[in-house]
Amino acid sequence: MYEKLNQMAEDIRDDVIGFAQKLVQTPSISGAEEELAQLTVKKMEELGYDEIFVDDMGNVVGIVKGEGSGPNVMYNSHMDHVAPGEEANWEFPPYGGVIADGYLHGRAASDVKSGMASQIFAGHLIKKSGVKLKGDFIYTGVVQEEPAEMFGMRWLMDKTFKERGITFDVMISSEATSMNLYLGHRGRAELEVTTFGRTSHGSAPWLGVNAVYKMMPVIEEVRKIYETLPEDDFLGRATIALTIINCSPGALSIIPDKCTVSLDRRLVRGEKREDFVGQIQKILDDLAAKDEEFKGEVKIRTVKETSYKGISEDCEKYMHSWAIEKDDPMVVKCVEALNALGQNPGFGRWDFGTDASYVTGVMGIPSIGYSPMEEHYAHTPKDRCSIENIVKATAGNAAIAYAVAGQGSRDE
Known part of the structure; x- marks a missing residue:
């Protein structure tokens, strides 16, 4: 199956890039993510996700159901972004979603809407392949990551998932990694x-x-x-x-x-x-x-902090450090899957913080960063992401799901 994923991703290139453009063209400043949430829900409905919902906080969840016998993998993106700043500093309009010189340009193209598109369409590749995973493919889009209090992620983990009985064995973060695997941050x-x-x-x-x-x-x-x-x-x-x-x-x-x-x-x-x-x-x-x-x-x-759904909470500005090892079984599976696609990821760490501080630093569940985006473009007027990387990351995310969640039976 791995050898087919590159071609499958290439076949839906225009759809993936078009969706990434639409994401960039949809402003979603922290606390104002509702329009983007509705956009991602609609897309997952079109792509045939088995279960889709928005929780009380405003986080979006989409699930491609497995057979229930294997590890569950959670893909995560945050829906919010920082303000564009002075528009005169931009070569392309911050919300234009312009494609030029092989890049998608605009605010959040590198943090994290290009990665979001690749994750959501990876779930589509899983469905399209006809192979049912042993475990679930879970996509999550959380609110208000940028303020760095993990407001949306904490609610998703402590309330939504707990109440619904949703569990996962590893989180794949779409935060910028330049197609490498990132394993921690301060x-x-x-x-x-x-x-x-x-x-x-x-x-x-x-x-x-x-x-x-x-x-x-x-x-x-x-x-x-x-x-x-x-x-x-x-x-x-x-x-x-x-x-x-x-x-x-x-x-x-x-x-x-x-x-x-x-x-x-x-x-x-x-x-x-x-x-x-x-x-x-x-x-x-x-x-x-x-x-x-x-x-x-x-x-x-x-x-x-107050979410777009009106939930307020006093949040402490404290994020834990975390790291996982290169020989962690989940990391090994990711490397093997990406190698099978012809990708050769290196290892790295983020300079900035992510919601993995809660998932791994507090809850102890492994997190791995894998993304088409480049960290040095984040929060700058040169915000952009390589078109080729977006397509490759779509195949890569699907391959990781096959490797981690396990291949079950074929859907009839």
């Missing part, structure tokens, strides 16, 4: 550090305690932490970066009584919450021991 935490002071009139600063001045030694100590952070042989080095600084009341002639900085902390395996929060807490404790006027606190940032 975790991420957004830390808020606040120092407190006392207001006074700007003409009499000695009557107040300037919270910004109290923050200055904190920043200096945070800079020193960078050189001490651990390094992972596969994931790379842990990092810390100051990204935002604010003070309040933030008005002329008033000494600020509150200063807050945001720290972007990238985490490697083995780092726990108490470790990276504790590093900053120690700085605050040491400064308080030296200065009786010093008051400070550190916490992981929380934000309120």
